[in-house]
Amino acid sequence: MSIEARNISKHFGSYTALGGVSLKVETGRLTALLGPSGSGKTTLLRIIAGLEFPDVTADPTAGRVLFHGADVSDMPAGQRGVGFVFQHYALFKHMTVFDNIAFGLTVRPRKTRPSRPEIADRVNELLRLVQLDNLGGRMPDQLSGGQRQRVALARALAMQPKVLLLDEPFGALDAQVRKELRRWLRQLHEQLHVTTVFVTHDQEEALELADEVVVMNQAKIEQVGQPQEVYDRPASPFVIEFLGNVNRLAAGESRLRTPGKDVLYVRPHDVDIQHGSAIRHGLAARVLHIFSAGNYGRVTLARADTGEHFEAEVARDRLRDLQLKQGDDVSVMFRHVRLFPRGEFTEADVRDGKLTETKAGAVPAHGAGEHI
Amino acid sequence: MAGNVSTLAYVAKHRQRRSLGDPRWMRFTLIGAALLFAGLFLVVPLAAVFTEALRKGWGAYFAAFADKDAQAAIRLTFLAAGIAVPLNLVFGLAASWAIAKFDFRGKSLLISLIELPFAISPVISGLVYVLLFGAQGWLGHYLAAEHPLFPWLQQWLIARDLHIIFAVPGIVLATIFVTFPFVARELIPLMQAQGKDEELAALTLGATGWQTFRRVTLPNVKWGLFYGVVLCNARAMGEFGAVSVVSGHIRGETNTIPLHVEILYNEYNTQAAFAVASLLTLLALVTLVLKNLVEWRHRRALEAAAASDIRQFAT
Numbered sequence: 305m306s307i308e309a310r311n312i313s314k315h316f317g318s319y320t321a322l323g324g325v326s327l328k329v330e331t332g333r334l335t336a337l338l339g340p341s342g343s344g345k346t347t348l349l350r351i352i353a354g355l356e357f358p359d360v361t362a363d364p365t366a367g368r369v370l371f372h373g374a375d376v377s378d379m380p381a382g383q384r385g386v387g388f389v390f391q392h393y394a395l396f397k398h399m400t401v402f403d404n405i406a407f408g409l410t411v412r413p414r415k416t417r418p419s420r421p422e423i424a425d426r427v428n429e430l431l432r433l434v435q436l437d438n439l440g441g442r443m444p445d446q447l448s449g450g451q452r453q454r455v456a457l458a459r460a461l462a463m464q465p466k467v468l469l470l471d472e473p474f475g476a477l478d479a480q481v482r483k484e485l486r487r488w489l490r491q492l493h494e495q496l497h498v499t500t501v502f503v504t505h506d507q508e509e510a511l512e513l514a515d516e517v518v519v520m521n522q523a524k525i526e527q528v529g530q531p532q533e534v535y536d537r538p539a540s541p542f543v544i545e546f547l548g549n550v551n552r553l554a555a556g557e558s559r560l561r562t563p564g565k566d567v568l569y570v571r572p573h574d575v576d577i578q579h580g581s582a583i584r585h586g587l588a589a590r591v592l593h594i595f596s597a598g599n600y601g602r603v604t605l606a607r608a609d610t611g612e613h614f615e616a617e618v619a620r621d622r623l624r625d626l627q628l629k630q631g632d633d634v635s636v637m638f639r640h641v642r643l644f645p646r647g648e649f650t651e652a653d654v655r656d657g658k659l660t661e662t663k664a665g666a667v668p669a670h671g672a673g674e675h676i
Numbered sequence: 677m678a679g680n681v682s683t684l685a686y687v688a689k690h691r692q693r694r695s696l697g698d699p700r701w702m703r704f705t706l707i708g709a710a711l712l713f714a715g716l717f718l719v720v721p722l723a724a725v726f727t728e729a730l731r732k733g734w735g736a737y738f739a740a741f742a743d744k745d746a747q748a749a750i751r752l753t754f755l756a757a758g759i760a761v762p763l764n765l766v767f768g769l770a771a772s773w774a775i776a777k778f779d780f781r782g783k784s785l786l787i788s789l790i791e792l793p794f795a796i797s798p799v800i801s802g803l804v805y806v807l808l809f810g811a812q813g814w815l816g817h818y819l820a821a822e823h824p825l826f827p828w829l830q831q832w833l834i835a836r837d838l839h840i841i842f843a844v845p846g847i848v849l850a851t852i853f854v855t856f857p858f859v860a861r862e863l864i865p866l867m868q869a870q871g872k873d874e875e876l877a878a879l880t881l882g883a884t885g886w887q888t889f890r891r892v893t894l895p896n897v898k899w900g901l902f903y904g905v906v907l908c909n910a911r912a913m914g915e916f917g918a919v920s921v922v923s924g925h926i927r928g929e930t931n932t933i934p935l936h937v938e939i940l941y942n943e944y945n946t947q948a949a950f951a952v953a954s955l956l957t958l959l960a961l962v963t964l965v966l967k968n969l970v971e972w973r974h975r976r977a978l979e980a981a982a983a984s985d986i987r988q989f990a991t
Contacts, residue, residue, distance in 0.1 A: 390876070
């Protein structure tokens with residue numbers, strides 16, 4: 305079942321949680337709402353679930369939520385056919401795991417309620433699905449965090465929801481369990497193909513798990529796209545900074561200068577280091593710190609002209625060949641950069657010291673070809 | 677060398693012991709003071725009640741309850757508590773549910789209002805009722821008025837011959853007022869701490885408001901609710917000040933147990949006074965035992981659940 309949110313605004317007092325957000329999620333997709341805290345992602349999720357309601361505006365087409373084209377905006381949460389998993393699971397403390405999972409079935413009106421043995425069968429089946437076969441008799445406080453998470457998921461799945469919504473599903477778990485559960489959730493999604501939306505502030509989680517990533521910031525959607533697309537072609541300075549490591553350098557007052565572009569972003573793995581300051585197109589810098597672990601070495605550098613610090617990720621072999629020491633003066637080349645004038649951006653590849661634009665934002669790029 | 681090591685170990689051990697707590701004399705002084713205080717202010721009076729009550733033997737003890745007036749007082753106390761406690765239970769649940777789970781205008785005002793009876797001296801609350809419903813109060817003036825606001829209401833009230841002050845309704849009203857905050861005060865912090873997530877979860881699972889309340893909210897607060905009811909009941913039966921003002925001390929009619937104790941005591945019938953008082957004391961002890969029993973059973977239920985689980989694992 306596809307989900308559509310049309311022009312959703314939500315204010316809490318004078319605080320804007322969502323400022324006119326529209327979103328479409330295709331059937332069977334696993335979608336991540338990614339953003340820092342306060343970006344409105346959880347509010348959007350709760351509005352889709354019917355736990356929160358959008359502001360009423362003069363425009364009757366605004367603030368609507370549609371499931372498979374049908375308007376559910378005025379439908380209470382219980383009738384939307386939505387499975388919701390809360391950040392802290394919200395398991396019923398006084399009920400066993402079994403009763404927790406059965407709850408959604410036992411509260412149905414008598415006419416549509418399955419019989420006792422049917423409910424038991426369904427619950428046992430779900431317990432197997434979430435790999436908690438023997439724990440039906442336990443109370444929630446006798447479970448580990450990861451187990452509780454899975455009970456919450458089974459409870460939501462018991463009503464065979466057409467849409468599954470998860471609020472920070474791995475937020476309260478430690479790193480190891482988190483990774484495991486993430487893989488497991490992906491598997492489960494492959495198995496069930498329920499349209500799923502989850503909220504996270506962890507970019508790695510979103511990029512690794514989701515079919516589609518919705519990046520949110522300050523009550524707005526910044527970019528929607530597949531993980532690779534969002535990572536490789538970030539649509540705004542916010543997205544590039546939020547997704548992965550990146551160096552932000554002033555482009556305004558140096559040999560990096562491109563008229564109209566103030567900020568330059570370069571990923572650490574796009575920074576190449578050469579010995580000596582004599583290289584024609586290079587940017588002079590000094591090595592501040594070297595640390596290598598695994599296949600890559602991390603070199604912290606200071607620009608000679610502005611003093612800005614930035615990082616380079618260099619393959620270990622290359623690092624050995626270079627024989628870098630702390631305090632060395634070096635030349636730095638950037639393989640791929642993104643330049644942003646205030647609000648807009650240009651993306652460029654660098655070949656032979658020349659910028660070659662590959663993609664431009666709304667403002668036409670000026671002075672492409674500036675040496676770096 | 678070895679000697680050095682053992683000395684070091686001894687010092688380490690000794691230090692650890694020292695660092696664990698305050699000097700011995702200070703610990704004993706503190707514990708002693710606490711015990712002395714509890715003994716002096718709790719155990720001695722408690723023992724005194726029963727020794728005084730039984731001073732003339734079991735015969736005299738039970739004779740105090742055979743008295744017609746004493747039995748009337750006991751009946752009235754149970755009646756007042758029997759009305760006040762269920763009403764406060766329903767009200768307390770409703771109020772704390774509203775306060776903890778919903779946001780609305782005037783919430784803090786409602787919280788302050790609920791606490792009001794705690795802030796006011798019970799005697800004052802009694803006087804307020806006299807002022808409202810007494811012969812010289814608003815109700816009295818209304819009944820005596822020649823041209824009242826609603827003549828039919830005046831007629832109806834006169835025909836019923838409804839007395840509130842110096843009568844049973846006044847005692848019930850005063851008891852309700854004084855015990856008003858007990859259940860709500862117990863539940864509000866508990867419900868607030870539990871938050872709304874479980875209720876919202878029940879909602880997304882399709883439960884109605886009533887199902888959510890009965891199957892999620894209520895079970896989560898049942899021990900707190902029980903504790904609130906126990907406290908409310910103890911206070912309802914033991915209330916003296918407010919009830920004393922509205923009662924009028926009519927023997928066999930408007931005397932509750934505490935008022936009856938006072939009368940007996942003032943008549944130098946000390947043994948009977950303590951005998952009747954021991955009833956209230958027993959009630960207090962029973963509530964304490966009940967409370968502990970309930971907590972113990974709750975714990976045991978949890979442990980049993982854990983144990984059955986381990987069995988499941990083993991098979």
